[in-house]
Amino acid sequence: MSAPEPVTTLLDGRVRLVAGGGLPPTTDTVLLAAATPAIAGSRVLEAGCGSGAASLCLAARVPGCLVTAIEREPGLAETARENVAANGLADRIAVLTGDIAAPPAPWPVAGFDLVMSNPPYLEPARVRASPDPLRAAATVESMPLGTWLRICCAALRDGGDLVIVHRADRLDDLLAGLPAMLGSVTILPLWPDAGGQRPVRRILLKATRGGRAPLVLLPGFALHEAGGAYSAAAQAVFRGCAAVSWGPRA
Numbered sequence: 001m002s003a004p005e006p007v008t009t010l011l012d013g014r015v016r017l018v019a020g021g022g023l024p025p026t027t028d029t030v031l032l033a034a035a036t037p038a039i040a041g042s043r044v045l046e047a048g049c050g051s052g053a054a055s056l057c058l059a060a061r062v063p064g065c066l067v068t069a070i071e072r073e074p075g076l077a078e079t080a081r082e083n084v085a086a087n088g089l090a091d092r093i094a095v096l097t098g099d100i101a102a103p104p105a106p107w108p109v110a111g112f113d114l115v116m117s118n119p120p121y122l123e124p125a126r127v128r129a130s131p132d133p134l135r136a137a138a139t140v141e142s143m144p145l146g147t148w149l150r151i152c153c154a155a156l157r158d159g160g161d162l163v164i165v166h167r168a169d170r171l172d173d174l175l176a177g178l179p180a181m182l183g184s185v186t187i188l189p190l191w192p193d194a195g196g197q198r199p200v201r202r203i204l205l206k207a208t209r210g211g212r213a214p215l216v217l218l219p220g221f222a223l224h225e226a227g228g229a230y231s232a233a234a235q236a237v238f239r240g241c242a243a244v245s246w247g248p249r250a
Contacts, residue, residue, distance in 0.1 A: 010053060012239040014060045017053060019082035025053035027223070027238070028118050028202060031190065032165040033057035034237045035204045035244040036116040040064030045155050047100045047117040047148070048072070052080030052093070054116065059089050061241050067093045068112070070100055072142075100151050101143065115152045116163045119145070121170060145170070146177030153179045156209040168200040184211025186246055189220040194231060196220075206246060218247055 008017040010030060017025065033054045038044055042065040046055045049069035059067055071077040077097040084093045098104040120142065152162050162182060166174055168189065178185065188204040200220070221244060222231045236242035 010057055010238075011060055011241045014241055015053070015056045016086060017051060017056075017083050018086045019051065019079040023050065025051070028165045029053045030057055030238055031202075031204065031221075031244060032116055032118050032163065033061065034242065035165070035188070035206070035246070036114055036163045037161060037206075037243070037246065038062045038065040038114055042066070042113045043111065044068070044114045044116065045112045045152075046070070047115060047152050047155075048119055049080050049095065050076055052083045052095060054118065055080070055093050055095075056083060056087055056089065058116070059092050060087075061243065065092070068096065069093060070096045070098055070103060072097075072099045100148070111157060112155050113157060113160050114163065115155050115160070117148070117152055118165050119148050121167045144177070145173050146179075149174070149177045149182070150179045153182050153209060158210045160209050162207050162209070164205045165202060166205065168203045171203060171205075174205055178207060181209055182207040182211065184208040184213040185215045186218065187215070188218045188244070188246065191220045191222045193224045193226060194222040195226055204244065 008024065009015065010017070010025060034057070036044065036058055038058060040063060042062070044058065044065055044067045046067060046069040049055055049071045052069060055067045055069045059065060069080060071080055074097050077095055080095045084090050084095060096104050156162060164174065171187070175185070184207065186206045189200045190202040190204065191200060192198040221233060223234045225231050230238065237244060
């Protein structure tokens with residue numbers, strides 16, 4: 001008898017990842033889903049879904065939202081479909097195999113209320129890629145960041161939001177790569193600790209297609225307390241299925 005397949009759980013068991021393959025989900029995955037301001041009926045695109053964890057977390061948190069997830073690597077896309085089926089969400093999450101630069105049909109151009117993405121964050125000219133092809137594909141850019149952002153923007157309806165989780169040291173590239181039609185930019189630093197003693201490594205960024213409000217830099221979201229335990233806010237997200245608040249704009 002073969003050993004049972006290992007199961008990874010997220011959101012205190014609300015999401016189960018039963019299919020192997022790909023990279024394990026990280027805090028970035030869960031935070032991206034928690035920061036995507038979907039409501040029931042929202043049409044959401046996840047650009048580069050990997051094994052489907054972020055889409056599953058979003059669907060678990062927001063009953064009634066409809067997610068289209070696209071993944072370039074066929075094996076990962078199949079893994080995502082298996083995970084969607086295992087969570088009973090095949091009626092709300094559709095996984096497409098394809099490149100966001102040349103998406104397969106059906107593809108509602110400028111039809112999504114929200115686009116969320118945890119794109120590859122390393123520039124190929126500045127890093128030695130992993131020998132593992134899946135890890136390399138997940139972490140090293142296959143196109144310039146600005147191109148990725150333009151493609152995501154093109155999928156949004158007017159007034160729709162793009163939500164990105166990325167490295168803090170790429171913030172200048174993120175801002176430079178945002179197409180002109182994306183405005184009302186809000187940046188949420190993810191503080192490693194409540195005391196702010198360590199540099200920020202990740203940020204969340206939200207921008208609105210057609211937005212005209214000035215950029216807002218929020219105070220930040222502390223992931224850990226001084227002793228290393230998750231902060232109350234982080235526990236509410238990781239275990240309680242809470243949303244990450246973007247706060248009111250000034």
